[in-house]
Amino acid sequence: MLEDEPSVQPLRAFREELLARRTRRHPGAVVPDFDPAEAGVEARALIVLEAPGPMSAGPDGSGFVSVDNDDATAASTWTLRDEVGLHARTLVWNIVPWQLDGAPDADEVRQGAMELRRLLPLLPDLRVVVNAGTAPTSGWKKNIEPYLVDGPTVIDSWSPGQRAMSQPRKRDELKRAFERATHLVG
Incomplete structure (x- = not known):
């Protein structure tokens, strides 16, 4: 099974440690796993979304942060990604990696960004990060960027959520961000 691939194991361990930290302060926290069909620790591109939706973390969800989930953002x-060929060596995660009841507040974004900082050393080949949305962009700029030296190229863009993608300009801008990431991945 894909979950047993060596490139996935460090991320599964990371997620388990994150869940343990989170549930100490927030019993019942839900943190979906990385999609084992993605690049794992071999990722060169990281797409950062806002937070897990119900189709990844809810009772009817897959249990994974995945572009294969049955929701508009994943679709x-x-x-x-398909339109620009951004498939290989790509990983999707969230600035707030646990399920929320609504939009994240500044403290949740800060806490999530601290977890994302812990993830980055597990991705030694990372070349580009696409912050897809307002929360990922602000979380990166305030809580991650100041601590990085010689980090990956960062591209800020729009959320792939239904509201933003219903606006052709925002969809086109996110597509251009993915195109740029595709070129940087090589």
Whole structure:
């Protein structure tokens, strides 16, 4: 099974440690796993979304942060990646990696960004990060960027969520961000 691939194991361990940290302060926290069909620790591109939706973390969800989930955000992400050929060596994660009841507040974004900082050393080949949305962009700029030296190229863009993708200009801008990431991945 894909979950047993060596490139996935460090991320599964990371997620388990994150879940343990989170549930100490927030019993019942839900943190979906990385999609084992993605690049794992071999990722060169990281797409950072806002937070897990119900189709990744809810009772009917897959249990994974995945472009294969049955929701509009996953569908838009998959479609745009497919249009530009951004498949190989790519990983999707969230600035707030646990399920929320609504939009994240500044403290949740800060806490999530601290977890994302812990993830980055597990991705030694990372060349580009696409922050897809307002929360990922602000979380990166305030809580990750100041601590990086010689980090990956960062591209800020729109969320692949239904509201933003219903606006052709925002969809086109996210597609261009994915195109740029495709070129940087090589």
